[in-house]
Amino acid sequence: MSEVRVRFPPSPTGYLHIGSARTALYNWLFARKHGGKLILRIEDTDIERSTQASIDGILDGMKWLGIDWDEGPYYQSQFKDEHVAAANKLLEEGNAYKCFCTKEELDAKREAARVAKSDYGYDGTCRALTPDEVAEKENAGLPYVVRFKVPEGDGVASFEDSVYGKVEKPLRDLEDFVIVRSDGSPLYMLSNVVDDIRDRITHVIRGADGLGNTPRQTLLYHALGAKQPIFAHMPLTLDHQKAKISKRKHGEIVAVHFYKEHGFIPWALCNFLVLLGWSPGDDTEIFSREELIEAFSLERINRSNSIFNYKKDDPKFFTDPKALSINAHYLRTMDIEVIAEMAAEVLKGEGIWDEAYAGEKRQWYLDTVELIRTRFHTLTDFAGAGRAYFAEDYEVEERAIKKNIAKHPDLEKYLPQLADKLAELPDFEHDTVEEALRTFCEALGVKSGIVINGMRTCVTGRLAGPSMFEALGFLGQDRVVARLRGSGKLFS
């Protein structure tokens, strides 16, 4: 096989959404697996809706995900001349013709067909025009579109699809479709094929919504004298109502940047997305980059659509639970240095980063991240649930106060007393602190659990967290003592 060349052709009409990211990912995986090239082509021919901000967003999203490309970005709009030239070639060789039917006439025919409950396809009125008639209309200044001349007869347009197998469409079911607008601008159907031919694309991997117009595109390849690529149509991702996930309908939740902002690890999102419509055939679900590239294949892509399982306003899961669980898995198993770096970005974003964490407190920082990461799901938790380890402005959970403070009013006296005891300690080692606390509790005749939990609420702001004695060591004597002395505010 010659070099594998695939492409990802987003249209820059909004942010990069996860469905597109999945398409990019599949293409990328295929290219990497076969030592091929991924070409990034921005399909910006819809000038009305294309924006530079969107282009930037898409590039940023891909970079963040780690989906790198080998060529491009190319811009479809720069190749307009080529598209027009291709249309002219088709015209000259008799594979296309000028159509003078007006939009109104076509709408009327379409409407009539609808009323008659019959199928509508362009009836070929202008196909029969003689060269003289065409010249006459053109000279009269009548606007026209260019239509592709679908071959007549009993033939079929067919192509090989790595997911769907051999796909055939009878030519008689295909109408003479428009390839150039009346204003002279080429249509997607044509541009896309011309670009893929120029970019020497060998495999077109795209959403199943492209399946329907593939037969027409194969006709274009043939008429343009090019070999058609191998196609692979991937199933669509739907929402719970079985509607295609879209920016319009679902908003931010389907945007790649949303996941970046909500503390996702890029690769975790990729790992989740690849599983939507593909599986390796065994029970593996967590893959390193190398493993996934090795395991990936077009043939194992599913044919049925999958559902992106998120429920709006779900208090517990802000996105698909599986995505969250995969992210949490990476969060607690990836190399601690890497996680610490990602967490650092979050802390910097929150303005609670201390440069010392990269210097003299480096080891403390690493150990702290290690201590708390097992119960987190996203990177943002380091600045949320884990805030007390890095800053003084942490919030104390309402339910923690309710359960561990309010029920034990005596703590209002005990906690400051405990602070004094702890302040006297020669060191703040695990055993030293534990012994001091147990002695303290015994002297007062109070159960240590009550004091421990009250203390946890006070010094970490949380109902749950790491073993208290361990956590205290990380917080340090000074901070613990100060926080316990200020515990009075919890009782108001």
Next chain:
RNA sequence: GUCCCCAUCGUCUAGCCUGGCCCAGGACACCGGCCUUUCACGCCGGCGACAGGGGUUCAAAUCCCCUUGGGGACGCCA
């Protein structure tokens, strides 16, 4: 409406091509237990599906047909 595609636990899926090893396996979620003076992790267990109906066959989740449900394509959008 016409054409095409799809159909296994709530969700992602394995198994389907090459029928028996499947009274259907894994993961997430959920429930229970162990661990833990909290929580999480981890471990153990539980709940939970072959859309329905007909065939074919000694045998069907797997093959065939019909029904139903869902999706897509039918633009001078991309």
